[in-house]
Structure formats: C-alpha cells, structure tokens
Amino acid sequence: MAKKQNKDTFSEINDDIANNKLKTLYLLHGEEEYLKILYKNRIKNLLSATDNSMNYQSFYGGETEEEKIIEACETLPFLSDKRLVLVEDSGFFKKGGVTKLEEYFKDIPETTCLLFIEKETDGRGKLYKSLKKYGLVLDCSRQDEDTLKKWIMSSLKKEKLLITRDALDRFLALCGNDMENIQTELEKLISYCNGLEGIQIFDVENICCKTIENHIFEMIDLICNKRSKDALNLYYDLLKLKEAPMKILALIIRQFNILLKVRSLSNGKFSKTEMAKEAGVMTYFIDKYITMSKHYTINELIDILKYCSDTDNAIKTGLMEDKLSIEVLIVRLAT
Structure with missing residues (x-):
C-alpha cells in the first residue's frame, strides 16, 4: 500500500531515482516541458521501460479511462520488481468526477509506479489532494x-x-x-x-540566438521611442522568419502588461529586484523596463492594452486581417 508523502521536492525524487526506490505514485505538472521530459525519461530508464517492454504501459489524452489505468496498475511485472504505468495529458486533475482513481491511489501495488504528467492541474481538486497525500507532486513551473x-x-x-x-x-x-x-x-x-x-x-x-521574446522587447523599445519605421522593419523580419502574426500580437500585449506593472510599481517603495520579480522579468531587463515605462502614464498604458485587445478580438472574429492589422497597430503606437 502507498505511504503518505508530505514533501513536494525535486530532491526527494532525485533520491528515489538515485537509490532505486521509486514510489508508487508521482505527478509532474507545469509548463516547463524540459523538467517533465527529464524526469519521465529518468524513471523510464531506471525501470527499463521501453515501448515494447512488457513492464511498461502508457495512456495519452482526455479519453483515457480510469478503469484501464487501474487494470494496468494491477498487472504484475514480468521478471522485474516494478512496472511503469504512464499517463500523459489526461486532464483528470482539472476536472471533477474522477472518483475511482481518487479512491485507488491508497491501494496501488508496490510493484507499480504510476506516473502522471499534466500541463494543467487544480490543486483544490479531490484527485490532486489524494495524489498529494499518497504520492509525490512536483511543480514543473518555469524556474526563477x-x-x-x-x-x-x-x-x-x-x-x-x-x-x-x-x-x-x-x-x-x-x-x-x-x-x-x-x-x-x-x-x-x-x-x-x-x-x-x-x-x-x-x-x-x-x-547565442535571440528568442522571439527578445525581438519583441526590442520592438517595444522602438515603439516607446517613436521609431515606427524601425519597429515595422523588425515586424517584417519576424514575418519573414515565419513567426505567426497572432503570436507577435500576444507578445506585444505581454510586453505592455509588463510596462504597466513596472509603471505601477515605480513609486520608490520597491527595489529593482522586487519590481522584476513582481513583473515576472529577469533583473537584467528591469532598468530598461523602468526607462520604457516612463514614456507613458498608467492611463495611457491601459488605453494601449485596450486597443491591443480590441485588435485581437477584431482579428479573431474575422473583422480584420491579421498581418495588416498588427502593422497598423505598430504604426499607431509608435506615432
């Protein structure tokens, strides 16, 4: 029977793997795919769980049935101490009504390692709380x-x-x-x-190559300084690199949200480190964000975000064409 676990730490799963003493139940969740893939592969390698192994069974997607997972967990390993049952992106942890697994977690055989890998979870849900009680939860969020x-x-x-x-x-x-x-x-x-x-x-x-986020950061700086021609040239360069216009717009909106947060915090009560953490940016960039935010009042930034949101809605409802709409938006913001 599974034992109650209280610590949600990476050091604990590292110890489990290093000592070849895997628990019966794990949940890896969050947006950092690298960490989820890393620990999935480490567990698979430890249990020699290849796709054609008799001691490995995987399930994927929202159509996964609880009964099938439980059946897989109850199957005894073949010439091994443990078998791996992997469940990916089931959506179980963001919806209710998954009652059979909720009750089953406490009874998983010691011969099974049940590993869930999910993008989204609801920590308030009964299934999440049950897994946290009887297994180990690892928050694979973006690292600081x-x-x-x-x-x-x-x-x-x-x-x-x-x-x-x-x-x-x-x-x-x-x-x-x-x-x-x-x-x-x-x-x-x-x-x-x-x-x-x-x-x-x-x-x-x-x-090292710049990310698209770096390019958009540079574009916002050009917009702040009313360099519309340079901002447009950067936009055209991104289109040539096959970046999706709606992704560019989403990142523009994100950057102006950051500027709004930084502008709101620029009252002398917060250190630069605190401002960077609150705005969700690296400290390397905070001086530049402070400088850029001073080009606007808080109300002006709110108006810009409303205009961006209106453009986004107009494109999504088919009222405006994406490439041209964003071009017009850049010109208007930089004028």
Missing part, C-alpha cells in the same frame, strides 16, 4: 532566475568552464527562461568555447 543561473553554472563546471557574471546575465537575457532552449544554446556555447579558460560576454553575443 537564481535557479537557472545555478543550473547553468553547474553544467559549465562539469565542462571545466567558467563564465563571467556579465556573460551569464546576457546569456539568460538572450535565451529566456525556457530550459529546453537554454540547454540547446548552452551546448552551442560549450562547443564554441571548448579549450578556452572562460566564457566572456562577446562569446555569448557571437553564438
């Missing part, structure tokens, strides 16, 4: 800046590479907080700097 820096520096240490503080800040600024993207860019940087004593900021600038 300090955590990402420690992870990057740890990865570089394994390669016997050092990095300057300025280079590390610039690297994160270019890569964003998506761990999969960071890992990809880090591998490129390590290969580029192989044999060097350390990584400098110019190494980062030479090798």
Whole structure:
C-alpha cells in the first residue's frame, strides 16, 4: 500500500531515482516541458521501460479511462520488481468526477509506479489532494532566475568552464527562461568555447540566438521611442522568419502588461529586484523596463492594452486581417 508523502521536492525524487526506490505514485505538472521530459525519461530508464517492454504501459489524452489505468496498475511485472504505468495529458486533475482513481491511489501495488504528467492541474481538486497525500507532486513551473543561473553554472563546471557574471546575465537575457532552449544554446556555447579558460560576454553575443521574446522587447523599445519605421522593419523580419502574426500580437500585449506593472510599481517603495520579480522579468531587463515605462502614464498604458485587445478580438472574429492589422497597430503606437 502507498505511504503518505508530505514533501513536494525535486530532491526527494532525485533520491528515489538515485537509490532505486521509486514510489508508487508521482505527478509532474507545469509548463516547463524540459523538467517533465527529464524526469519521465529518468524513471523510464531506471525501470527499463521501453515501448515494447512488457513492464511498461502508457495512456495519452482526455479519453483515457480510469478503469484501464487501474487494470494496468494491477498487472504484475514480468521478471522485474516494478512496472511503469504512464499517463500523459489526461486532464483528470482539472476536472471533477474522477472518483475511482481518487479512491485507488491508497491501494496501488508496490510493484507499480504510476506516473502522471499534466500541463494543467487544480490543486483544490479531490484527485490532486489524494495524489498529494499518497504520492509525490512536483511543480514543473518555469524556474526563477537564481535557479537557472545555478543550473547553468553547474553544467559549465562539469565542462571545466567558467563564465563571467556579465556573460551569464546576457546569456539568460538572450535565451529566456525556457530550459529546453537554454540547454540547446548552452551546448552551442560549450562547443564554441571548448579549450578556452572562460566564457566572456562577446562569446555569448557571437553564438547565442535571440528568442522571439527578445525581438519583441526590442520592438517595444522602438515603439516607446517613436521609431515606427524601425519597429515595422523588425515586424517584417519576424514575418519573414515565419513567426505567426497572432503570436507577435500576444507578445506585444505581454510586453505592455509588463510596462504597466513596472509603471505601477515605480513609486520608490520597491527595489529593482522586487519590481522584476513582481513583473515576472529577469533583473537584467528591469532598468530598461523602468526607462520604457516612463514614456507613458498608467492611463495611457491601459488605453494601449485596450486597443491591443480590441485588435485581437477584431482579428479573431474575422473583422480584420491579421498581418495588416498588427502593422497598423505598430504604426499607431509608435506615432
């Protein structure tokens, strides 16, 4: 029978894997796909759970039936101590009425490891609370800046590479907080700097690619400074790179929401670190956001967001064409 677990920590699952003592029940949830894939693969590798293994069964999607999962969990492993039952994106943890699993969690056989991987969950739900009581929940949200820096520096240490503080800040600024993207860019940087004593900021600038979020950040800066022609040229460049117009609009809206938050916090009561955390941005960018926000009053930023929202609705309802509408929006905001 499953034992009650109280700690929701990555250190605990790391210990479980290192000691080959997996629990019967895990839930990985959140938007950081890198972490969910990492721990899924580590558990699969530990149990030798390949697609054609008799000790591995997987379910995917919202049509998954509770009874099928329970049946899989009750199946004994073949020539092994444990079998893995993997359930991905079931949606069970954001809707009610999943009563059979809720009751079953306390009775999962010790010969089974039941692993749920979900994008969205509701921590108030009975199923979530039951799993948390009898298993281990790992919140795979986007990691904060300090955590990402420690992870990057740890990865570089394994390669016997050092990095300057300025280079590390610039690297994160270019890569964003998506761990999969960071890992990809880090591998490129390590290969580029192989044999060097350390990584400098110019190494980062030479090798690392800007994310679309970086490009939109630059576009907003151009808009704030009324450089409409340059802002439009950047927009056209993004379209040439096959970026979807609606994604560009969504990121423009996000940037102006950040400016509104920063402008609201610019009253002398908050440190820059606190402002960055509250606005959900890296500290590397906060000075620039403060400068950009000073181009507007709070009411002006609210009006801009309303105009962006109206444009978004008009496109989605077919009243306006997406590419041209966003072009007009950029010109209007930068004029």
